[in-house]
Amino acid sequence: MFGVSVFLGEALTIETKAYLQAMKDSGFEGVFTSVHIPEEDASQYVKRLKTLGEWTKELGMQLVVDSSGEALRKIGFSFERPEEMLAIGITGLRMDYGITNQISAQVSQSMMVAFNASTITQEDVEELQQFHANFDQMEAWHNYYPRPETGLEKESFSRKNQWLKALGFKVMAFVPGNETLRGPLFSRLPTLEKHRGLHPLASTIELLEDCAVDAVYIGDPTIDDRTKQQFFYYIKKQTLLFSIEEVPETNYLAAVVGNHQNRWDAARDVIRSADARFKTISTIEPQHTNDRVQGSITLDNKLYGRYMGEIQLVKRPLFKDEKVNIVAHVIPEDLSLIDWCKAGQLFELQPIQNNERG
Template sequence: MFGVSVFLGDELTIETKDYLQAMKDSGFEGVFSSLHIPEEDVSQYVKRLKTLGQWAKELGMRLMVDISGEALRKIGFSFDRPDEMLAIGITGLRMDYGITNQISAQVSRSMTVAFNASTITKEDVEELKKYNADFDQMEAWHNYYPRPETGLEKRLFIRKNQWLKALGFNVMAFVPGNEKLRGPLFCQLPTLENHRGMHPLASTIELLEECAVNDVYIGDPTIDERTKQQFFYYIKKKTLLFSIKEVPETNYLSVIVGKHQNRWDAARDVIRSADARFRTIPTIEPQHMDDRVKGSITLDNKLYGRYMGEIQVVKRPLFNDEKVNIVAHVIPEDIQLIDWCKEGQLFELQSIQDNERG
C-alpha cells in the first residue's frame, strides 16, 4: 500500500482535498495523520480530524492516526468506544508510548492497530497474544525523522523488518516528499537517513525491493506534479518514467522517446531497450559522439552495423564511441531512478517539454 500524510496543525483547504484526490488517482490508498501537537487548539483538531475522516471515506482511503491516550481523551474519544472513531472515518490507530498492550489488543478486535516498529519486543508480542489480540489487524510502523542525521541505518532496519515479518506483521516506513515540506526544520521526513534528499520514488522502490517493507507513505505534506505522475506510472503501469532533455540540434529525439523494456539479460553498464533494434528507423548518421555520463540516452549509429538503432540509458560513466550517438540526458532529478531499472523493467522516456505540457 502507498499512502500520504496530512497534518492537522495546518488548515484543511480545498487544495488539501484536491491533493488527496490526485494521490488517490495515482494509486495511493492510505492517509496518515497525527494528534501530537499539544499547543494547538483542541476544538480545531476535532473539526479537522472529522473533515479528514470524511474525505478519506469519500475517497475510499484508510485513515491511520498517531495517538496517545491523553490526546484521545482531549478530543472526546476513548479506546473503549472504537465504533465512534470508525464512524468518522478513522480506520486505525498508531499507538504511542504509554498505551498498554492490553488496550492495544482490545482495540485490535475492532480496527487496525500499529506499533512502533523500532521498539516493539518479543515480550510485547507474547503479551499481545496473552490478551487475545487480532494479529490480522496489527501492523508495525516506523517513525519519520525530521532532524538530519537521526534517521535509521539501513542494515539494522532490514534486520528488524525481517523479524517483524516473520511474526506476521505488515511493515510500514516513510519516504520524503519534494514539494511542500513540514516545519519547523523543513529537512524532509524519511525513515532511513540515506533517503533524505533522495527522489521519493527511488526511496520507495528501495524500501519495497531491499528492506522488507510492505507499505510506504510520503512523510512530508506533498510531492510535486511530475513525481505524482511517476508514482502513477509505477503503481498503475508498472513502468519507470524518466524525464529527458534532448541534446541541442539532435535529429533523433523522436526515435528514442516512448515505451521501452530493459532486456531480461540486463547489462552491467547500460539499460538496453529490448526491442529498439527491431523498430523501423531511418539511417542513423554519426552525431554527438561524446563521453557518456550516467543518464545519457544513446542511439547506435550506422557505424555499428547490425546494432544500428540500439537505444541505451547509461548507468555508469563510459568513454565516447564514434559508433554511439548521444541524443538526450535523463534530468538530474531522475538519475537515482536509473539504479532501479532492473531486468525486464518497463520504462518510458518522456521529453521534459512534453512532461511539462502534460
C-alpha cells in the same frame, strides 16, 4: 500499499482535498495524521480530523491516526469506544509510547493497530498473544525523522523488518516529499537517513525491494505533479517514467522517446531497450559521439552495423564511442531511479517541459 501524510496543525483547504484526490488517482490508498496537540487547539483538531475522515471515506482511503490516550481524551475519543472513531472515518491507530499491550489488544478487535516498528520486542508479542490480540489487524510502523543525521541505517532497519514479517506483521516506513515540506526544519521526513533529499519514488522502490517493507507513506505534506505522475506510472502501469532533456541540435530525439523494456539479460553498464534495433529505421548518421555520463540516452549509428538503432540508457560513466550517438540525458532529479530499472522492467522516456521542473 501507498499513503500520504496530512497534518492538522493548519486548516484543511480545497487544495488539500484536491491533493488527496490526485494521490488517490495515482494509486495511493492511505492517509496518516497525528493528534498530538496542545490543549488550546483541541477544538480545531477535532473539526479538522472529522473533515479529514469525511474526505477519506468519500475517497475510499484508509485513515490512520498517531495518538496517545491523553490526546484522544482531549478530542473526545477513547480506546474504550473505538466505534466512535470508526464512525468518523478513522480505520486505524498508531499507538504512542506508554499505551499498554492490553489496550492495544483490545482495540485490535475493532480496528487496525500499528506499533512502533523500531521498539516492539518479543516480550510485547508474547503479551499481545496472552491478551488475545487480533494479529490480522496489527502492523509495525516506523517513524519519520525530521532532524538531519537521525534517520535509520538500512542494514539494521532491514533486519528488524525481516523479524517483524516473520511474526506476521506488515511493515510500513516513510519516504520524503519534494514539494511542500514540513516545518520547522523543512529537512524532509524519511525513515532512512540515506533517503533524505532522494527522489521519493526511488526511495519507495528501495524500501519495497530491498528492505522487507510492505507499505510506504510520503512523510512530507506533498510531492510535485511530475512525481505524482511517476508514481502513477509505477503503481498503475508497472513502468518507470524518466524525464529527459534533449541534447541541443540533435536530429534523433523522436527515435528514443516513448515506451521501452530493459532486456531480460540485463547489462552491467547500460539499460538496453529490448526491441529498439529490430524496428525499421532510416540510416542514423554519427552525431554527438561524446563521453557518456550516467543518464545519457544513446542511439547506435550506422558505424555499428547491425546494432544501428539500439537505444541505451547509461548506468555508469563510459568513454565516447564514434558508433554511439548521445541523443538526450535523464534529468538529475531522476538519476537515482536508474538503479531500479532491473531486468525486464518497463520504462518510458518522456521529454521534460520547462514548467515541469521542480
